[in-house]
Amino acid sequence: xxxxxxxxxxxICKSGTSVKIECRSLDxxxxxxxxxxxxxxxxxxxxxxxxxxxxxTYEQGVEKDKFLINHASLTLSTLTVTSAHPxxxxxxxxxxxxxxxxxxxxxxxxxxxxx
Amino acid sequence: xQKITQTxxxxxxxxxxxxxxxxxxxxxxxxxxxxxYKQPSSGEMIFLIYQGSYDQQNAxxxxxxxxxxxxxxxxxxxxxxxxLGDSAMYFCAMREKGTDKLIFGxxxxxxxxx
Numbered sequence: 001x002x003x004x005x006x007x008x009x010x011x012i013c014k015s016g017t018s019v020k021i022e023c024r025s026l027d028x029x030x031x032x033x034x035x036x037x038x039x040x041x042x043x044x045x046x047x048x049x050x051x052x053x054x055x056x057t058y059e060q061g062v063e064k065d066k067f068l069i070n071h072a073s074l075t076l077s078t079l080t081v082t083s084a085h086p087x088x089x090x091x092x093x094x095x096x097x098x099x100x101x102x103x104x105x106x107x108x109x110x111x112x113x114x115x
Numbered sequence: 116x117q118k119i120t121q122t123x124x125x126x127x128x129x130x131x132x133x134x135x136x137x138x139x140x141x142x143x144x145x146x147x148x149x150x151x152y153k154q155p156s157s158g159e160m161i162f163l164i165y166q167g168s169y170d171q172q173n174a175x176x177x178x179x180x181x182x183x184x185x186x187x188x189x190x191x192x193x194x195x196x197x198x199l200g201d202s203a204m205y206f207c208a209m210r211e212k213g214t215d216k217l218i219f220g221x222x223x224x225x226x227x228x229x
Contacts, residue, residue: 002162032215034215034216034217042221043206043219043220043221043222044160044206044217044219046216046217049214049215049216091158093158093159093160095160097215102148102150102165102167102210102215103150103162103165104150104162104215104217105162106152106159106160106161106162107159108157108158108159109158109159109160111158
């Protein structure tokens, strides 16, 4: 199988605080992980591509200082939303690519609510 | 520019019937990959099926099959013998040229009724 987990599944925080979301590939090593954002009733928007041991590549319009991504190992990538504001409230979902396979396997997502 | 189009915002199907979800794509790259994902209300994205541009045969995975018509640039998903648990959003996606990135369509909400 190709199982990807995310933690936490749901988080509520106050405006101005930082939130860290973890993405783990449980049964395979993921050299590349991806972070997406999804607004209600909309499609997924890629935020950044994360490669193990190197800096993440951010999509146009995504603030890299606000959305910090770290891919410290072949099984773990983290997304930290710094100084969160209500407009950052969204569904964040990660995916992992296994080896040379084209297929991305997704985590269950994290619903962030900033008050 | 590469693009994925899903023209059906919503579809209804009766249990045990087959349903086709449409997907067309646009790319100038001869090498590409096409994917279908299911997103139930819980939010997780479940990989269903993959079709490579050079694959000679249509991909099949259990009750899912991909009707790949290269000349028409379409990659429709066919779900046979629909079940109530098939009710979800379905997204078609394409691997972007020269990268690992996926481009997603806007999705189709499928509702299966008894």
